[in-house]
Each structure stands twice: as C-alpha cells, then as structure tokens.
Amino acid sequence: MTIISQKEKLIKAREFLTRSGVALGVGAGDALCAKLIERAGFDFIWASSLCISASYAVPDANLISMSQYCEAARSMNEVVSIPIVADCDTGYGNANNLIYAVKKFEEAGIVGISIEDKKFPKDNSLLEGGRQDLASMDEFAGKIKAAKDHQRHEEFIVIARVEALIAGWGQEEAMKRSLCYAEAGADCILMHSKSKQPDEIIEFIRQWNQPTPIVLVPTNYPSLTLQEVEKLKKVKLFIYANQPMRASVKAQEALLEEIKKSGGIHTIDPMMVPVSYIFDIQGVPEMKKNEKKYLV
Numbered sequence: 001m002t003i004i005s006q007k008e009k010l011i012k013a014r015e016f017l018t019r020s021g022v023a024l025g026v027g028a029g030d031a032l033c034a035k036l037i038e039r040a041g042f043d044f045i046w047a048s049s050l051c052i053s054a055s056y057a058v059p060d061a062n063l064i065s066m067s068q069y070c071e072a073a074r075s076m077n078e079v080v081s082i083p084i085v086a087d088c089d090t091g092y093g094n095a096n097n098l099i100y101a102v103k104k105f106e107e108a109g110i111v112g113i114s115i116e117d118k119k120f121p122k123d124n125s126l127l128e129g130g131r132q133d134l135a136s137m138d139e140f141a142g143k144i145k146a147a148k149d150h151q152r153h154e155e156f157i158v159i160a161r162v163e164a165l166i167a168g169w170g171q172e173e174a175m176k177r178s179l180c181y182a183e184a185g186a187d188c189i190l191m192h193s194k195s196k197q198p199d200e201i202i203e204f205i206r207q208w209n210q211p212t213p214i215v216l217v218p219t220n221y222p223s224l225t226l227q228e229v230e231k232l233k234k235v236k237l238f239i240y241a242n243q244p245m246r247a248s249v250k251a252q253e254a255l256l257e258e259i260k261k262s263g264g265i266h267t268i269d270p271m272m273v274p275v276s277y278i279f280d281i282q283g284v285p286e287m288k289k290n291e292k293k294y295l296v
C-alpha cells in the first residue's frame, strides 16, 4: 500500500480546478469507506460532516468536536492516495477557531476545506425545518481571508459554501455573497441547494461570470447527471456526499432482519463479502510480504 505524499495530493487537487472536465468526489465517514471510494476509481474523498457524525450516530449539528472530525479525516487520508477535501461546517466558531482548524487539517494531510456561511452551531442543510441561520457576509468573508492567510501549503484549497438558497434568501443574495467570497480569496464557490430540481443551481451557474470554479453537491437533485454538469463548463468539483453511507445502512438493516427471520447466519452469505475480501482491503497481503522480509 504505497500512499503518495501530501504534496502530490495537493498538486493533484489543484489540477482538478484547472484541467478541463469535472472531478468526482464521494463522501465518506470513515477510512474503510474512503478506501472503497478510491478503489472504485473516484477522484477525491469528501470527508463529510454528515457521514462522520452519523458514524457516531449523533446529529450533524456540531455536536462532535473539530478534533473528532479532523481525526476521522486523518484516518481516511492515511489509507488512500487520492486527495481528501474536508467538510469543515462553519469553521467550528469564529476566524480564530478556523485558523486553528486549518493548521490541524493541513497537518492531517488534507488538501482543502469547505466552510459554509451559517452561524455556529449549524444544522445539516437538508434537514427539514432545520436552523439555517446565515452569518453576516462580512463576517464570513473575514473567515475566508483568515483561512487563506494562514494556510501553510500554497496549493491548499478553501471552498466557500454559500447557504443563501438553503436559507431561502434567493438568487440575488446567493450571487452577492458568492462575488464577495470570491473577492475575499475563496478558491471555489460551493453553491448548495435543497431544491428537488437543479433549476435554481443551473440559473446561478448561468449567471456566474467569475473565473472562480463552482462546486456542487447534488444530493437533493439527483437528476442532474455528470454529463449535464460537464456541459455547464464552470463546475470543477461534483460531490456525491453521502450515498455509500446510506446504502450501507440499508444493506446492514436487510442483513440483520434476515438473521432474525431465519434464526441463524446460515442464509446470509450472498448478502456479504467474504472475510478474505475485508483482509484485502485492510492491506493484509502487504503486511504478509513485510513479515517475509523483516520477521526472523
């Protein structure tokens, strides 16, 4: 298991923003999921606040600490050679908290962070009836500047996530904030939407006339395909933020139900991978090679 260096990951991630086409990321909450995403051939991992908090079975509402999110991202980064972009919610407080978080996430080998312009503590953007209170635009622009001024690696990416459409503040506010955050130094604008159709996102992208690339998370509007996104030209990162985690919950529940129903584990083999498959993902073959070489 040869893992490439942080520098190589940073360069790879930067290339996603400048090369033609769209880089595809998938959300993970733990290292096992990150490994599966890499093996499936995706470009990068989104260390998802929803998936990481779900791995603790607590709400995605800043209940767990920055260190817990960072450790989850670090554990993912240690086992993959594709870059990890961390979903850092609102930056865990004010600009001071964010400056410290940037240091910790860079030390963990992460190539970039996304921060959103809501008040701390946030609620998940897709939560029905959730608190979607926006921070002031100037306060958030200050956070972007703070992150950019304090990053140690020049390639490190700071994504400004605009929650104006999530909060129901409309296109004009979304555009005003995006322009302000791009001006403040954001490397990308993540325009989020909870609409069931991609129309408002497409409208925003059509009006966006800045060079700063767009990032999309199409959880609520899955009808928007990669091919359509490519045609829009301005989107550089497209993120399937939580689908493996949701699929694994469904698979585990079906398996648990079957064990209960059949009174044993004699019927469930077709529902699982063999243990040897897990050993392989864990890197046992490499460990055995090392044993041959180094153990006496």
Ligand code: SPV
Residues within 6 Å of the ligand: 027, 048, 049, 050, 051, 060, 087, 124, 125, 126, 217, 219, 241, 242
């Ligand atoms: C996450 O994956 O934690 C996200 C994306 O922030 S979403 O849950 O769709 O808001």
Ligand code: MG
Residues within 6 Å of the ligand: 048, 049, 050, 060, 087, 089
């Ligand atoms: Mg999140």
